[in-house]
Amino acid sequence: MYRLYNPYSGEHFYTASPAEKDALSRIGWRWEGVGWTAPARSNTPVYRLYNPYAPGGDHHYTTSPAERDALSRAGWRAEGIGWYSDDAHSVPLYREYNPYARTGTHNYTASKFEHDNLLAVGWRGEGIGWYGVGAGKPVSTTLASPSRNGALRVSGAQLVDGSGTPVQLRGISTHGIGWFPQYVNADCFGQLRREWNANVVRIALYTEEYNGYCSGGDRTYLRNLVKGGIKYATDNDMYVIVDWHILHDGNPLAHVDEAKAFFQEIARQYGGQGNVIYEICNEPNGGCSWADIKRYASQVIPVIRQQDPDGIVIVGTPTWSQEVDKAAVDPLPYGNVAYALHFYATTHRDDLRNRMVRVVQGGLPVFVSEFGICDASGNGAIDQASADQWVATMNSLGVSYCMWSLSNKAESASAIKSSCTKAAGFTASDLSQSGSWLYRTLTGDQKFANLTDTTGSEPGSAAGGGGSGGWSPSVPTGTTYAFDSGGLRVRATLVNSWPSGPQTFYQYSITLSNPSGAALSQWQVSLPFSQVVEVNQGWNCTQEATGGTVTLRNASYNGSIGAGQSQSDIGVIVAAGAGLSLG
Numbered sequence: 139m140y141r142l143y144n145p146y147s148g149e150h151f152y153t154a155s156p157a158e159k160d161a162l163s164r165i166g167w168r169w170e171g172v173g174w175t176a177p178a179r180s181n182t183p184v185y186r187l188y189n190p191y192a193p194g195g196d197h198h199y200t201t202s203p204a205e206r207d208a209l210s211r212a213g214w215r216a217e218g219i220g221w222y223s224d225d226a227h228s229v230p231l232y233r234e235y236n237p238y239a240r241t242g243t244h245n246y247t248a249s250k251f252e253h254d255n256l257l258a259v260g261w262r263g264e265g266i267g268w269y270g271v272g273a274g275k276p277v278s279t280t281l282a283s284p285s286r287n288g289a290l291r292v293s294g295a296q297l298v299d300g301s302g303t304p305v306q307l308r309g310i311s312t313h314g315i316g317w318f319p320q321y322v323n324a325d326c327f328g329q330l331r332r333e334w335n336a337n338v339v340r341i342a343l344y345t346e347e348y349n350g351y352c353s354g355g356d357r358t359y360l361r362n363l364v365k366g367g368i369k370y371a372t373d374n375d376m377y378v379i380v381d382w383h384i385l386h387d388g389n390p391l392a393h394v395d396e397a398k399a400f401f402q403e404i405a406r407q408y409g410g411q412g413n414v415i416y417e418i419c420n421e422p423n424g425g426c427s428w429a430d431i432k433r434y435a436s437q438v439i440p441v442i443r444q445q446d447p448d449g450i451v452i453v454g455t456p457t458w459s460q461e462v463d464k465a466a467v468d469p470l471p472y473g474n475v476a477y478a479l480h481f482y483a484t485t486h487r488d489d490l491r492n493r494m495v496r497v498v499q500g501g502l503p504v505f506v507s508e509f510g511i512c513d514a515s516g517n518g519a520i521d522q523a524s525a526d527q528w529v530a531t532m533n534s535l536g537v538s539y540c541m542w543s544l545s546n547k548a549e550s551a552s553a554i555k556s557s558c559t560k561a562a563g564f565t566a567s568d569l570s571q572s573g574s575w576l577y578r579t580l581t582g583d584q585k586f587a588n589l590t591d592t593t594g595s596e597p598g599s600a601a602g603g604g605g606s607g608g609w610s611p612s613v614p615t616g617t618t619y620a621f622d623s624g625g626l627r628v629r630a631t632l633v634n635s636w637p638s639g640p641q642t643f644y645q646y647s648i649t650l651s652n653p654s655g656a657a658l659s660q661w662q663v664s665l666p667f668s669q670v671v672e673v674n675q676g677w678n679c680t681q682e683a684t685g686g687t688v689t690l691r692n693a694s695y696n697g698s699i700g701a702g703q704s705q706s707d708i709g710v711i712v713a714a715g716a717g718l719s720l721g
Contacts, residue, residue, distance in 0.1 A: 139152050139153070139154055139172065139173045139174050139175065139176050139221060139270070139274075140152065140153050140154070140155075140156070140159040140169070140171075140172060140173065141169075141170045141171060141172065141173035141274070142159060142162050142163065142167040142168060142169055142170060143167065143168045143170050144166075144167050144168075144194065146166070146194060147192075147193060147194030147195070147196070148239055149194065149195070149196055149197065150170075150244075150245055150246070151167065151197055152173055152197075152199065152220070152221075152246065153220070154176065154220070154221050156563055160325055160328065160329075160563075163328060163332065164324070164328075169331075169332035169333075171274060171332075171333075172274050173231075173246070173247070173248065173274045174229060174231060174248040174270035174272060174273060174274045175229075175270050175271050175272030175273075175274075176221040176222055176223075176224070176270050176271065177222050177223075177224050177225075177270075177271050178222070179222055180222040180223060180224060180225045181225055182201055182222060182223040182224075182225055182268065183201070183219040183221075183222055183223075184199055184200070184201050184219065184220050184221050184222060184223055184267075184268050185199065185200055185201070185202075185203075185206040185216065185218070185219060185220065186198075186199055186216075186217040186218060186219070186220035187199075187200075187206060187209050187210070187214040187215060187216055187217060188214060188215045188217055189209075189213070189214050189215075190213075190215060191213060196243070198214065198244060199220060199244075199246065199267065199268075200267070201223055201267070201268050223268035223269050223270075224268075224269040224270055224271045225269075226269075226271075227269045228269060228270065228271050228272075229248050229269060229270040229271065229272060229273055230248070230266045230269055231246050231247065231248055231266065231267045231268050231269060231270060232246065232247050232248075232249075232250070232253040232263070232265075232266060232267070233245075233246055233263075233264040233265060233266065233267035234246075234247075234253060234256045234257065234261040234262065234263055234264060235261060235262045235264050236260070236261050236262075237260075237262060238260065244264075245261070246267050247274075248270060248273050248274045249273075249274065281335055281337050282299070282305040282306065282307065282337055282377075283337055283375045283376070283377075284372070284375055284376070284377060284411075284412060284413040285375050287299035287300070287303070287305055288300050288412055289412030289413070289448065289449075290305055290377070290412075290415075290450060291448060291450065291473075291474050292450060292473065292474045292475065292476055292503045294501055294503070295498045295499075295500075295501050295502055295503045295504070295535075295536075296503065296536050297450070297476070297503070297505075297536070297538060304536050305538075306533070306536050306537070306538050307337055307338035307377055307538035307539075307540075308335075308336065308337060308338065308538065308539060308540075308579075308580055309330065309336035309337060309338035309339050309340070309376070309539075309540050309541075309580075310330065310334075310336055310339060310340070310540055310541050310542075310543070310544050310553060310576060311339070311340035311341075311342055311379075311381070311507070311508055311540040311541065311542050311543055311544065312339070312340065312341055312342050312367070312543060312544045312545070313342060313542075313543040313544065313545035313547060313552070314342055314343075314344040314347065314350075314383065315341060315342060315343060315360065315363045315364070315367070316343075316344060316349050316350065316351075316355055316360055316363075317348075317349075317545075317547075318544075318545040318546075318547070319363055320561040321544050321545065321561055321562075322341070322363055322366055322367045322370065323366075323370065323561055323562060324370045324373060324374075325561075325562035325563065326370075326544075326561055326562040327339060327367075327370040327371055327373075327374050327376065328370075328373075328374045328562075329562055329563065329564065330374075330376075330544075331374040331375060331376050332374075333581075334576070334577055334580050334581060335580040335581050336376065336580055337375075337376055337377060338371075338376060338377040338378065338379060338415075338538065338540060339367070339371050339376055339377075339378055339379070339540075339544075340378075340379040340381050340417070340507060340508070340540045341363075341364055341367040341368070341378065341379065341380055341381060342381045342383045342420070342543075343360060343363075343364055343380070343381060343382060343383055344383045344385065345382060345383060345384050345385075345387055345393055345396075346384070346385070346386050346387035346392070346393070347385065347386055347636070348636070351396065351400070352387070352392075352393045352396050361400070361403070364380060364404065365404075365407070365408075368380070368404075368408055368411075368414060371413070372411060372413055376413070377413045377414075377415060378413060378414055378415065379415045379416075379417050379452065379507060379540065380401075380404055380414060380415070380416055380417065381417040381420055381507065382397055382400065382401070382417060382418050382419060382420065383420040384419050384420050384421065384422065384454070385420060385421055385423070386643070386674075388422065388423050388424030388425070388426050389422060389424065389425075389426040389430055389434075390418070390419035390422055390426070390430070390431065390434040390454070391430055391433060391434050394434055394437055394438065397418060397419075397434075397438050398437060398438055398441045401416055401418065401438055401441055401442050402441045402442070402444070402445060404416070405441070405442045405444075405445035405446040405449065406445040408446075409442075409445045409446025409449055410446075414446070414449060415449065415450045415451075415452060416442055416446075416449060416450070416451045416452065417451075417452040417454075417478065417507055418434075418435060418438045418439070418442075418451060418452070418453060418454075419431065419434060419435075419453065419454040420454055420459070420478070420507075420508070421454055421458040421459045421478075421480060421508075422454050422455070422456055422457075422458075422459070423456075423457060423458045423674075423675065424674065426456055427456060428455070428456050428461070428464040428465060428468060431453065431454065431455070431456065432468070432470060435451075435453050435470055435472075436470070439451055439470070439472050439475070443472075448474055449474065450474050450475070450476060451472070451474065451475050451476070452475075452476050452477070452478050452505050452507055453465070453470065453475060453476070453477055453478065454477075454478045455477055455478055455479065458480055458514075458675065459478040459479055459480040459507075459508070460479065460480065460481070460486070460490060460493075462477050462478075462479045462493065462494065462497050462502060462504055463493055463496070463497055465477045465497075465502060466497040466500055466501075466502040469502065475503070476503040476504065476505040477497075477502060477503065477504055477505070478504075478505055478506075478507050478508075479494050479504050479505075479506050480506065480507070480508045480509060481506065481509045481510075481528060482509065482510045482511075482512060482513055482514040482515075482516070482551075483509070483510065483511045483512070483520075483521050483522075483524040483525035483528055484511070484512050484513040484514075484518060484519050484520065484521040484524060484707065485513045485514040485518075485677045485678065485707075485709075486514070487524055489695075491527070491528060491531055494506075494531070494535075494537070495531065495535065498535045498537060499535075504535075504537050505537070505538050505539075506532060506537055506538065506539035506540070507539075507540055508540060508541075508542045509525075509528065509539060509540070509541055509542065510541065510542050510543075510550075510551040510572065511524075511525035511541070511551075511571075511572050511575055512549075512550040512551050512572065513677060513707060513709065514675075514677045514709065515633065515634070515645055515647070515677075515709055515711075516542070516543075516549050516550070516551040517549035517550050517551065517633060517634060518550060518633075518647065518707065518709070519550070519707060520550055520571055520572065520575075522571075522575055525575065526579075529579055541553070541572070541576045546558050546559070550570070550571065550572060551572055552570055552572060552573070553569060553570060553572055553573030553576060554568060554569065554570060554573055555568060555569065555570050555573075612635070612642065612716040612717045612718075613632055613635060613644070613717060613718060613719065614632075615632060615633065615634060615635065616631065616632065616633075617631070617632045618630070618631045618632075619631075619719075619720040619721040620721070621666075621721045623663040623664045623665075624661060624662045624663040624664070625652075625654060625658075626650045626651060626652055626653075626658075626661060626663055626699070627650070627651040627652075627653055628648065628649075628650060628663050628665070629648065629649045629650075629651070630646045630647070630648045630665065630720055630721075631646065631647045631648075632644060632645070632646055632720075633645050633646065633647045640715075641713045641714065641715070642713070642714060642715065642716050642718065643674055643711055643712070643713050644711065644712050644713075644714065644718055645709065645710075645711045646665075646709065646710050646711075646712075646720070647706075647707075647708075647709055648679075648690070648706075648708040648709060648710065649704055649705070649706040649708070650663060650699060650704060650705045650706075650708065651699075651703075651704040652699040652700065652701060652702065652703055652704065653702070654701060655701050655702075656701055657698065657699065657700045657701050657703075658697070658698065658699045658700075659697055659698055660691075660692050660697040661691070661692050661697060661699060661705070662689060662690070662691045662692075663689070663690050664687050664688070664689050664690075665687065665688040665689075665690065665710070665720060666686065666687055666720065666721060667686045667687070667688065667712070667714065667718060667719070667720055668686065668717075668718060668719040668720070669686055669714045669715055669718055670685050670686050670714065671683055671686060671688060671712040671713065671714045671718070672712060672713045672714070673688060673710065673711070673712055674711040674712060674713050675710075675711050676690070676708075676709060676710040676711065677707075677708070677709045677710075678693055678696055678707055678708045678709065679691060679692060679693055679696075679708050679709075679710070680692075680693065681710055683712070688710065688712060690708065690710065692705075696708075
């Protein structure tokens with residue numbers, strides 16, 4: 139049962155209808171969470187009545203037919219059965235009356251704490267109104283928001299508000315809005331704020347991928363999507379990150395002029411709002427150095443500062459925003475700058491997490507503007523225990539974070555199941571394993587705890603949540619190659635591929651099996667490709683490309699393979715022409 143409050147009349151309103159809840163929220167009612175859980179049906183209906191003569195209107199709820207009839211005779215309008223009371227009397231709903239109010243005179247709550255506090259300030263207890271089958275889940279009243287905390291700034295390693303109070307932002311990132319624009323809407327952002335307790339949303343604008351902002355996409359359309367997202371976040375009292383999502387371009391200097399023009403327009407239009415955060419380079423990679431990133435930032439940040447002198451800027455770091463230690467040694471000479479760290483919980487564990495702890499404790503402001511609870515491909519195994527450990531560490535340090543991604547793309551990083559075509563109004567059955575985990579993490583509500591993920595892979599996934607739309611692969615996804623190398627049996631499965639300019643990127647998931655009778659303490663295997671390839675990235679291994687051969691060696695933590703045992707969760711992404719084969 140949804141609970142809302144009208145700040146203009148003082149009335150609390152209760153409804154089982156998501157549509158009615160959302161309609162009232164849009165006209166200024168405050169969403170206060172779930173008041174209680176009602177049975178689907180029972181022998182005891184709760185009647186709903188409306189007083190059209192009270193200032194602003196007023197509703198009353200009762201299980202008593204006699205009270206219902208008496209109010210009807212006095213001019214109240216009977217609106218039928220609102221819900222049902224639990225005949226087993228599981229959870230009492232206390233009824234209180236305010237003798238001093240002209241409207242909103244009654245309150246109903248499952249919280250004994252709220253009930254006792256109202257009586258202490260003069261409300262009259264009227265016993266138990268009805269019963270529910272479950273207690274309520276109020277929206278957090280301590281969640282940072284623009285209306286409460288205003289424009290944020292960076293102080294030391296922390297985000298703080300105008301009074302210096304530390305603030306943590308927690309939310310979700312869209313996927314590429316050019317491919318999944320349907321989630322950029324008022325109802326979706328409103329649900330994230332009211333029901334998920336998200337206070338930030340990240341809007342990902344791809345630059346160089348298929349139909350990206352700098353690779354043939356409709357720039358006016360994409361800018362309007364970004365601006366719509368800013369409006370919906372603002373209307374729902376959220377902070378919003380505008381993400382210049384470089385990925386396959388590698389070095390942000392490749393499109394520095396486009397970035398300057400884009401951020402100048404966004405900062406000029408929205409810089410005075412105080413809730414817009416500028417993320418100027420998502421994941422520098424492919425050999426891009428911190429010196430390159432600094433040269434880029436030194437051109438883009440002044441453009442933003444001309445329009446928004448105090449806005450927070452997030453700057454990506456080398457190697458897909460993992461090398462925050464390089465920024466710590468040589469930070470940018472600007473205020474209100476934070477540095478991006480991205481992780482994927484199955485791939486990135488103690489080493490990267492400890493790196494984050496060291497730099498934050500050393501005074502570097504870190505913002506985890508993208509993370510996933512799967513592996514770095516965005517479409518691998520999920521490790522909730524590792525993700526929980528990351529969240530506990532971020533919470534202890536006050537590090538803000540956004541999970542990738544708000545989409546129904548058929549990959550394990552997506553929050554929505556691929557079978558769900560909704561763009562808002564999500565229920566438990568619509569959420570993937572990642573989505574249900576994020577809901578629980580942001581709200582503390584365990585009701586989605588037992589969902590299992592049914593998403594699978596599809597062409598178009600890139601590392602760290604990349605992807606492309608409207609393209610057919612030249613090699614079928616799922617193609618598996620098996621061969622021997624380095625004394626091991628290699629099994630490599632093509633799990634994704636996507637185009638970028640004249641090249642095609644291929645992502646492989648690799649399992650190594652040790653058929654010998656002796657354990658190994660380290661390993662090295664060669665992948666023989668049909669073309670000359672370039673390594674884009676890899677995980678749980680080191681990679682070296684020479685012509686058409688890629689050599690993989692173990693990482694520091696996974697060199698051991700026992701006799702007859704195997705090592706999995708190894709991955710590599712390479713770039714080549716169409717029709718690449720292996721083995």
